[in-house]
Amino acid sequence: MSHIRAPAVAGLFYPENPQELTRDISDYIAAAPALPAHRAPKAIIAPHAGYVYSGAIAARAYATLRQTAGRVERVVLLGPAHRLAFNGLAAPKLDAFGTPLGNVTVDQAAISSIAGFPQLSQRDDAHREEHSLEVHLPFLQMILGDFTLVPLVVGRATTVEVARILTQLWGGDETLIVISTDLSHYEDYDTARLRDEATAAAIETLQGENIGDADACGRIPVAGLLSVAKDRNMAIERLDLRNSGDTAGTKDRVVGYGAWSLRETEQDSDRELLNQNRGELFRAARTSIQYGLKNGKPPAVDVKSFAPALQPSRATFVTLKKNDRLRGCIGTVTAHRPFITDIVENAYAAAFRDHRFAPLQADDAADISLSVSLLGKPEAMHFTDESDFLTQLRPNIDGLIISDGDKRAVFLPQVWADLPEPTAFVSHLKRKAGLAEVVGQSEIDRD
DSSP states (O other): OOOEEOOSSBTTTBOSSHHHHHHHHHHHHHTSOOOOGGGOOSEEEEOOSOHHHHHHHHHHHHGGGGGGTTTOOEEEEEEEOSSOOOBSEEEOOOSEEEETTEEEEEOHHHHHHTTTOTTEEEOTHHHHSOHHHHTTHHHHHHHHOSOEEEEEEEOBOOHHHHHHHHHHHOOSTTEEEEEEOOOOEEEOHHHHHHHHHHHHHHHHTTOGGGOOTTTOTTHHHHHHHHHHHHHTTOEEEEEEEEEHHHHTSOSSSEEEEEEEEEEOOHHHHHHHHHHHTHHHHHHHHHHHHHHHHHHSSOOOOOGGGSOGGGSSBOEEEEEEEETTEEEEEEEOSSOOSBHHHHHHHHHHHHHHTOTTSOOOOHHHHTTEEEEEEEEOOOEEEEOSSHHHHHHHOOTTTOOEEEEETTEEEEEOGGGGGTOOSHHHHHHHHHHHHTOOSSOOOSEEEEO
16 A cells, blocks of 8 residues: 655645646746757755745746756655654655655655664654755756755754765766745845845855855755865856735745755766776777778777766767876867777877877887876856966866868867966967967967
8 A cells, every 4th residue: 555645835835726736837937048958957945935935936946957858757845844843864664655746656766775874864754844855856847847855854953964965876877956945034125135145155065064144045055066066066046036015925034045056067967978988998999000000000999888877979088197297188079970980090100109209109108197088068158368377277177169261279277287377378279370470360269
């Protein structure tokens, strides 16, 4: 027999009638701008008040998930306890959560994976009357369709305790993290705006420790997410910041609401991809060089015999060094062939076709060290003059592609180790491309 949590605040916080609820959420989402697919979030922060007060703000977060329908299979949903005092985090023993739009299956297998954490308990009483999770479910049902749920009510817990649970449940693209919180409570309008702006600044700088008890009822789950986001170098974006005085309430005693999206940067995803496939990549690159020494050409690549992660088109560079000095570096700037093929071809080219060096000989091959770089999609830089251009560069982060007509050159981020000052970095790159010392164009690609 299934055990289903019945809605506790349907008809109070949001419509109980399915048609009315569907219409309201559809209207909220339609009024909210969507983000491009490549900026779809890994996590969102959204409010949990009655829809008439905070529904439009929550919709700004949920609208960013439009592109993830069919991809997200599991939602990890954390919100603060309002009805019951307890220590740690509480997961339910229930099979599903009911809403007017249907039931959402609880992912008990995922809950079992965190059952060993001492801060976690399984107790249905923490969920029975709690609204901080429930109000998000209809939005999730409308946006995502089918998914399983890991609902966790956060009681008296620490940031570290929440962060460890989130890290365990983090997963990949199939898992979405949702953090539920309202902001200041029952201040006058102007005071609330000042307090909420300070809280927003703490969130956007990933400084959860600067969020106080009076700043956000969900400050602990928020701080836990921000701790993980800081470790993972995530990008965060404010989507909305208002209060009940802006929506449906008076301005003498307001409640603050905010919405944010957090996404993993391409740089972090690529670093993880390289780490997970390091052995296979380096074997393929060295095999290519050894094959080239014997046969004068790179080996053929059976792409399907490699890991699926190495099959999509990617742009890579292969760098060879001898005694810590450059011995060859060849790569591609834009993706046009399978990842593994690009590595094999570029390893061969770095050894035998870099015009700055004689082709590698067998006697030298054993002393060669090798590194692999994975390039993201280049982004154009816009600037007004040389000074503006230089201030936009991020040392040790950005690679740079500079071009003018048929003159073009590339520096990878690791070049910053030898040229740590932006002026020298750019000067050497322009010299490499055969360009004048002054930047004369208004657009350059930053990788």
